[in-house]
Structure formats: C-alpha cells, structure tokens
Amino acid sequence: MHRKISEKGSAAIAFCLALIIVAFTVITVYMFAAKSWWFPPAISAFGTQIDAQFHRTLVITGIVFVLAQLGLAWVIFRYRDQGRKVEFFEGNSTLEFVWTVATVVLFVGLGLYGEHAWAEAHFQGAAPGAxxxxxxxxxxxxxxxxxxxxxxxxxxxxxxxxxxxxxxxxxxxxxxxxxxxxxxxxxxxxxxxxxxxxxxxxxxxxxxxxxxxxxxxxxxxxxxxxxxxxxxxxxxxxxxxxxxxxxxxxxxxxxxxxxxxxxxxxxxxxxxxxxx
Ligand SMILES: [Cu+2]
CATH class of the missing domain: 2.60.40.420 (Cupredoxins -  blue copper proteins)
Known part of the structure; x- marks a missing residue:
C-alpha cells in the first residue's frame, strides 16, 4: 500500500519559526551584553577572579549558544517539508568526534583557568594573623x-x-x-x-x-x-x-x-x- 506523500509544506511557516529562534537569540544576547540583571560589584580580589572566570565561561558558552541557535534556525528553514520523501541519514562520525573533542577541550581548559581561584578558596588556608x-x-x-x-x-x-x-x-x-x-x-x-x-x-x-x-x-x-x-x-x-x-x-x-x-x-x- 502506498502512503500518500504529504502536501508541500509552507515556506512562510518555516521562515516564521526560524525568525522566532533568531529573535529569541538576539534578545538573549542583548540581555547578557547589556547586563540588565547582574551581580552587585565584587568587594574582594577573590570576587574579581570569580568574575573573570564567569566572564570567560559566559563568552565561550555564549558563542556556542549563538552558533547552535542559528544552526537550528537554518535547519528548520532549509529542511522544511517540501513534499519530498525523507531520506535516511547514517550520522557523521567525523563531526561527532570533532564536537566531542571540542567540548572536552573547552571544559578542561575552563577548569584549568579557574583552578587558581578554586585552590585559593578551598586548598589554601587563611593568611597568618587572620x-x-x-x-x-x-x-x-x-x-x-x-x-x-x-x-x-x-x-x-x-x-x-x-x-x-x-x-x-x-x-x-x-x-x-x-x-x-x-x-x-x-x-x-x-x-x-x-x-x-x-x-x-x-x-x-x-x-x-x-x-x-x-x-x-x-x-x-x-x-x-x-x-x-x-x-x-x-x-x-x-x-x-x-x-x-x-x-x-x-x-x-x-x-x-x-x-x-x-x-x-x-x-x-x-x-x-x-x-x-
Ligand atoms: Cu538555611
């Protein structure tokens, strides 16, 4: 029995969905960049180190977030229902390897950057005469x-x-x-x-x-x-x-x-x- 292939989907709907995701991404980036809701200023050298680590983490995860959202918007529009039969896709080992290694490098790298502040708070005792x-x-x-x-x-x-x-x-x-x-x-x-x-x-x-x-x-x-x-x-x-x-x-x-x-x-x- 033949299954009827669906009617050709609407490009307008796919475009609107993609646009909503892009708008959502722009608003989110703006809220972080403008620091609409933010921490009060730090009052210790340790606080400044924590802020630097937080900022590094935010920039890196922010770039990944923007790229992922834009990619999602593009996929939604590019692969909308165009009346074609679906094709089976095996996956891509190279891509999976690359993003797994990239994630490991980012997480370990951020950990190494933050190691000093962490050690200062948790492994080093207070200065003498505290x-x-x-x-x-x-x-x-x-x-x-x-x-x-x-x-x-x-x-x-x-x-x-x-x-x-x-x-x-x-x-x-x-x-x-x-x-x-x-x-x-x-x-x-x-x-x-x-x-x-x-x-x-x-x-x-x-x-x-x-x-x-x-x-x-x-x-x-x-x-x-x-x-x-x-x-x-x-x-x-x-x-x-x-x-x-x-x-x-x-x-x-x-x-x-x-x-x-x-x-x-x-x-x-x-x-x-x-x-x-
Ligand atoms: Cu309590």
Missing amino acids: LQVEITGQQFAWNFRYAGPDGKWGQTKPELVSASSGNPLGLDPRDPAAKDDIVSPTMYVPEGREVEVLIRTQDVTHSFYVRELRLKQDAVPGMVIHMHFNATVPGEYEIACAELCGLGHYRMRSFLYVVSQADYDKWIRDQEAALQ
Missing part, C-alpha cells in the same frame, strides 16, 4: 561568634542551646574561655583584613552566601568548614542562606558590615561591655 569568626546556621538564623580578648573559643554544649534565653550557641558558663565570647546576629569585619570563617550548623544543611564576596559555602552537619576572605570595600552586605533548609528558609538572612578598623574596634568594645 581574624577568626565562627558562623553557625540554624533554622532559621545565623549567629556569629568572636573569641573575645582571650582569643579562645569557649566550650559549647548542645543541651545548653537556648535561643530564647539568649544562648543560641549553648555556651557553657562554667568554662572561663566562654565568658568573653561574643555572639552576634550580625557580622562585623574590618576592611582590608584577612578573615577566616569557621562554618557550622546546628541542624540541617545551610549555606553561607554573600553575593559581593562571591563566596558561597554549605554549612554541613557535623563539620566545621574553613573559608577565608578579605573584603576591601566598606558597606552593608546581605548574608543569605543559599540552601533550601525548611519552611522559614526565606527569612534566614543577616548582614555583613565591612567597616574601618576604628569602627570595628568600637563595635567589639560595645559587645564586650554588653557582656559585663
């Missing part, structure tokens, strides 16, 4: 602890954790090293000072994220994760929880204040005075 701040996430708040004048972290005990009585971290009052520990719901650091953060959680996984630092690190139950940064631009920056951690996730936020050394010293003195 200010240490312990960050604890809990449903649904952040607490920041400073060791106080003795430079020692006091002991904490899970059974003493009580946010309602003002001891959200469960500091043990019988430990002398705990007496001068400062616990604050907001984070203060001096500008231009290396800061080492020790990231913990009391319950589920949270994620410490400051956009301007380009720093995002999960807080994982049972672990103390060390990260470091050096913020050079004074200001108030939002600290968001970047891990969906429960019903109150949306309100789990705090602020990082990057201030002058004098303002930082004053803040510390005020916190210490409040402990008396």
Whole structure:
C-alpha cells in the first residue's frame, strides 16, 4: 500500500519559526551584553577572579549558544517539508568526534583557568594573623561568634542551646574561655583584613552566601568548614542562606558590615561591655 506523500509544506511557516529562534537569540544576547540583571560589584580580589572566570565561561558558552541557535534556525528553514520523501541519514562520525573533542577541550581548559581561584578558596588556608569568626546556621538564623580578648573559643554544649534565653550557641558558663565570647546576629569585619570563617550548623544543611564576596559555602552537619576572605570595600552586605533548609528558609538572612578598623574596634568594645 502506498502512503500518500504529504502536501508541500509552507515556506512562510518555516521562515516564521526560524525568525522566532533568531529573535529569541538576539534578545538573549542583548540581555547578557547589556547586563540588565547582574551581580552587585565584587568587594574582594577573590570576587574579581570569580568574575573573570564567569566572564570567560559566559563568552565561550555564549558563542556556542549563538552558533547552535542559528544552526537550528537554518535547519528548520532549509529542511522544511517540501513534499519530498525523507531520506535516511547514517550520522557523521567525523563531526561527532570533532564536537566531542571540542567540548572536552573547552571544559578542561575552563577548569584549568579557574583552578587558581578554586585552590585559593578551598586548598589554601587563611593568611597568618587572620581574624577568626565562627558562623553557625540554624533554622532559621545565623549567629556569629568572636573569641573575645582571650582569643579562645569557649566550650559549647548542645543541651545548653537556648535561643530564647539568649544562648543560641549553648555556651557553657562554667568554662572561663566562654565568658568573653561574643555572639552576634550580625557580622562585623574590618576592611582590608584577612578573615577566616569557621562554618557550622546546628541542624540541617545551610549555606553561607554573600553575593559581593562571591563566596558561597554549605554549612554541613557535623563539620566545621574553613573559608577565608578579605573584603576591601566598606558597606552593608546581605548574608543569605543559599540552601533550601525548611519552611522559614526565606527569612534566614543577616548582614555583613565591612567597616574601618576604628569602627570595628568600637563595635567589639560595645559587645564586650554588653557582656559585663
Ligand atoms: Cu538555611
């Protein structure tokens, strides 16, 4: 039995479809090029490195995206229904080999370019003399602890954790090293000072994220994760929880204040005075 070959397709419809894809591509490229929605400016040298890597990745994937979309538009128009019988096409091993190798080279190359920034954040410790701040996430708040004048972290005990009585971290009052520990719901650091953060959680996984630092690190139950940064631009920056951690996730936020050394010293003195 002969199957009836379809009526000749419309060139206008194929042309319109191809045009929509081209328009969609142009609009997308424009949105990225004009930076309609973009990150706030970076406030650390590390943030600038992350931006450079992001930019490299975006340019390369952008070129591939444009070529792929234009190719798609061309195929839609060129191979529209023209009333011909379809032909079977075996594939092209050379092409498949070329695009697989090209993809490997691009991904490995980008990885090598980004290796320095990654290693700096994850494999290298903080510079000597860094200010240490312990960050604890809990449903649904952040607490920041400073060791106080003795430079020692006091002991904490899970059974003493009580946010309602003002001891959200469960500091043990019988430990002398705990007496001068400062616990604050907001984070203060001096500008231009290396800061080492020790990231913990009391319950589920949270994620410490400051956009301007380009720093995002999960807080994982049972672990103390060390990260470091050096913020050079004074200001108030939002600290968001970047891990969906429960019903109150949306309100789990705090602020990082990057201030002058004098303002930082004053803040510390005020916190210490409040402990008396
Ligand atoms: Cu959270």
